[in-house]
Amino acid sequence: MSNVIVVGCGRVGSQLANMLSDTGGNVCVIDMNADAFSNLGRSFNGSTIQGIGYDEETLIRAGIEDCDVLAAVTQSDNANLMCAEVATRLYDVPHAIARLYNPDHERAYMQLGLDYVCGTSLVAEDVFSKIVSGHGSHLDTFGEFEVMRFSLDLSCRENKRSIRVSEMERDHEVRIIAFERSDGSASSIPAPDSILYNGDLVLACVRHDLLPQFSRFIQD
CATH class of the missing domain: 3.30.70.1450 (Regulator of K+ conductance, C-terminal domain)
Incomplete structure (x- = not known):
């Protein structure tokens, strides 16, 4: 969990970034809107980059070539899917996690072999659990377990x-x-x-x- 990229700095993205930062990870947050970085607060000790999360130039600036985990948690299923696909297929990121809003897209995510978290109130906690549990170790989530x-x-x-x-x-x-x-x-x-x-x-x-x-x- 040494190098993590979080795409999206809304409520979920900022909460996740702070949780990861608190554990000592090297965290970079990407968002199209620079004003969104104010959600991180003063205690966040990672880095921020304004840009599109699936843009290769933006990802390279964020450290995608040495990235261990990418978490795409924007409010767009399509953007999250593209971020995860670019990370895994172009840059061989070991673990990419996408936030999923529309359950109708779940089958497509499963067919693509993508790790995802459905858009509940505990999205940040669920993504954090997937990251800290290690690559490939997570099988399923049941409530708080x-x-x-x-x-x-x-x-x-x-x-x-x-x-x-x-x-x-x-x-x-x-x-x-x-x-x-x-x-x-x-x-x-x-x-x-x-x-x-x-x-x-x-x-x-x-x-x-x-x-x-x-x-x-x-x-x-």
Whole structure:
């Protein structure tokens, strides 16, 4: 999450940019209207560029060539779609997320393989959760919970090799749904005394607000 571009600086874009900025990410915000940048407030420590979010010159100025994540959250589905397509197809950005207003367009987004968030009141939180959870780890959102698939990283623990399922669920308020050994030798629905090892593939349910602290267990 080191380099993030946010396209659109309305209520959602400015909120998302500030959330990312607060976590120490390098954030650049693009908007056609320079006055929109006032929504960011004084605490925002990223950069801003006036321009069109799918214009190549604007994107290059914003750092698209070294971008890890692009989030297109303007009020136009077409503009968000174009931003995501340009980012992934022309610049190989690993993770592009588009805000979706019209549910009739959902099928098209799915067919294109685009990651998206529907236009609810929690759009900024949903996009933030997708970004901090890591590329490819997010599967679905249920209310205030994220379902994620990821490789387990235990390097942050004193015992870096293993952890009991009951311990992880108790200490980190997460529910482990299933796991598979890193070598593919076995998969299982866990019992409380099941042991997870570093590198295991894990399917888990985590609350939105706990994702930033839980992300240390997710391998990049």
